[in-house]
Amino acid sequence: MREVRLDEENGNHMNGKKLLAGSAVLIAGALALSGCAGGSGDSSDGGDVTLTFWHNSTTGPGKAYWEDTAAAFEEANPGVTVEIQSIQNEEMDGKLQTALNSGDAPDIFMARGGGKLADIVKAGQVMDLTDGITDASKQALGGVLSAFEIDGKNYGMPTSVLPSGIFYAGDLFEAAGITTPPATIDELETADTALKESGVAPIAVGAKDAWPAAHWYYNFALRACTKDVMDAAADSRSFDDPCWLKAGEDLQSFLETEPFNEGFLTTPAQQGAGSSAGLVANHQAAMELMGAWNPGVIASLTPDEQPLADLLWFPFPEVPGGDGEPGAMMGGVDGYSCWVNAPKECVDFLNFMVEKANQEAYAEAFVTLPASQEAQGVVTDPSLQEVLKAYNDAPYVVVWLDTLYGQNIGNALNVAVVDMFAGKGDAQAIVDAVNAAAAKS
Secondary structure, eight states: OOOOOOOOOTTOSOOSOOOBTTTTTTTHHHHTTOOOOOOOOOTTTTSOEEEEEEESOOSHHHHHHHHHHHHHHHHHSTTEEEEEEEOOHHHHHHHHHHHHHHTOOOSEEEEOOHHHHHHHHHTTOBOOOGGGSOHHHHHHHGGGGGGGEETTEEOOEEEEEOOEEEEEEHHHHHHTTOOSOOOBHHHHHHHHHHHHHHTSEEEOOOGGGSHHHHHHHHHHHHHHSOHHHHHHHHHHOSOOSHHHHHHHHHHHHHHTTOOBOTTGGGOOSSSSTTSHHHHHHTTSEEEEEEETTHHHHHHHHSTTSSOOTTEEEEOOOBOTTOOSOTTOEEEOEEEEEEBTTOOTHHHHHHHHHTSHHHHHHHHHHHTSOBSOGGGGGGOOOHHHHHHHHHHHHOSOEEEOHHHHHOHHHHHHHHHHHHHHHTTSOOHHHHHHHHHHHHHHO
16 A cells, blocks of 8 residues: 655645545555556657647636646747647546547546556556656655556656545525534534525535536445445455445435435536536535535636635535544545657656646646645635645545546446436445446456
8 A cells, every 4th residue: 555645845734644545545456457558659759749638627717727838838848739628527538538449549638546547557548657757746746646656657647636525605504504514414414404494505416417426425435434445345346345335325315305406417517607516606505525626616607707705615524333434535636647659748748737836826727736745835725725634634535436446337336326316226226336337347
């Protein structure tokens, strides 16, 4: 098992005690599935080169950030052109897998670690970056680099750390008479009732996109299952312990309290004022379970496109009867990889994007947590400061389960959870769907 440390520097919020399971720890089993992959990366010697770059920020400051970063890289590297394609987040995985399988993938593309990365390493579709990562990048990123390490080699460069929890509008809590954030699932249900009585939807969820609904199951599993069980599942990619069934039963009980916005099955996660993030941004819903990118998404959907002034955060509540260690968190590390046949300048671009100034600009543009230790001083958003505090105290952090298990098993899991949300499935059906998908992999 490998620790991912985010060290405190100059008074910043990480103190180096973090054990990031999943991206760096729980994928240990999944990593055993990886084979060798590599490419020369030397195709650009002696001439101009074009890098194709896919990212998932389609509007606002995030889109502008990547345009500015690409332009700065071009200026610093005469003869290099970066062609950008921004793709809606929910479409990214499918389009990328199609491009990889076709043998004509973008040179630079998103990486999320876990089984998804292990699978493309095994397929020989991603470049080994190990020897190309500069000492400056290694120093800035520290142990976060190991989130994309497979069999001792590195296949991605992290841009952000993304623990999850529940973001909420503080003034809506105050209006409903809720004085402290819920610490247990019973307290959350009590808060939901108070919020309904005050005239707002308690919790927004974009179940149309599947993964936001599935994150509720992930977090109930985090509370129900021990770390050892989750380690074992990272290896087997199957649900063999009774805790997976308990997680579904706990979620089913929570669903029966009707905590979510009206029409949640057709609500998208992040697109427009009617999305789950938009409902929070416009004070039509009080809460949303989401990763640390959420403040930036919510800011883009407020009427003035500015950060929500009263946005706060609390960790996923504890659930009685479970075996998960209190304070454990669900989360991930986002970053970028190079296609196996990309020019060597791809690695130069990855090193460039994690330089201090670029990581500071990234954190400010996306209102999120940068991967670089050197850039964490720019984090001033109150909700993100709460995330950092909880992250600092967490005994371990488990990567999103659909990322951990790879695309096929992850999709089966997410669909099964949405079926439960729709009243068409139960806890056993979730376990059965994962195990059936694992048997085919």
